[in-house]
Amino acid sequence: MNLLPWLVAAWLLGVGLYGIVTSRNFVHLVGCLSVVQSSTYVLLLAAGFRWRAIAPIFYDHPPGTPAVDPVLQALVLTDVVIGATVTALLLAMALQLHKKRETLDPEELRPMR
């Protein structure tokens, strides 16, 4: 149980990178990048997790109740928002590529040959 979260994060990073390396379609590649990014969510949330603790919100519970780490939760929050907009930017690039070259395959582009 102590190893599981860290190995899940490493596994997500690995399979995401595997997808990027073998990708034959830029939309698929952007999806793989999201998988790589989700490994950072797992890593950060696991690093701040605490057994039998509440979310770091002291509305119903008095301050001092054991709570999970708020700094890492804030990091994941911004990570998710940035991830979504960067995905949109990359998809816009893929769209422009398809308009210009009629292909989404990285292998078809000249520097890759």
Added chain:
Amino acid sequence: MNPKWRLAVFLLACLVVAPGVVGLALHMPRFGAPVLALGDAINAQGTAQRHVSNMVSAVNFDYRGFDTLGEEFMLLCAVTGTVVLLRGARGEALDARPGIVPGRPILPRSEAVTLVARVFAPLIILFGVYVAAHAMTTPGGGFQGGVIVASGLLLVFLGDGYQTWRALVKSRVLDACEGGGAALYALCGFAGMCLRLPFLSNVLPLGTAKEVFSGGLMLLENLGVTLAVGGGFSLIFLEFLEETRARKPDEPK
């Protein structure tokens, strides 16, 4: 490099890195018992110091507010990039015809879809505003609320189609929200400097914990983030939906 070689290099790299990853995982702190002191210190003192009950918002907008400023400008850059790439190509005219894929018919919209979208769009937008407004007390904040508002606006497209959506969602307003939100956040930082305090000092009265209007300057920063995230995501939706229209006659193929 051909794909087989690339895969071989990747697998070799994995083999080299794997022992390090497993070794690192074995030496990580025990799961469920975090060792990071900053988070615990904020949990212990945040409510007393900043008069807010949501510690994630306190970190985002106050203790590490400077990082959120950087994050805000990353958001601005990503949205600007998307808009620059997609604007002016297709669907600028309100009456642009839908793009047609050969062999795929355009089915008329069901009345049930229109009804559900019309009922739920205002409710979801209201919920987004609620989530954004309660940033300092309960789970929520500008990031989450902004995205919920933007997705509520997207329901207008689902229920009433492209022309209604374009008539309702004006890209100039969204541009102003996106840029103005980021600017508001940066200006909040300068407010402290005008009073000879460090950048992003919380200079407004803090209010009472567990009330909606608590946290002082964090409320303004939260408003800036709400505007920037809501405007930014709506802009991205707008630009991508414009791409569903037909190619313009003068557009280079």
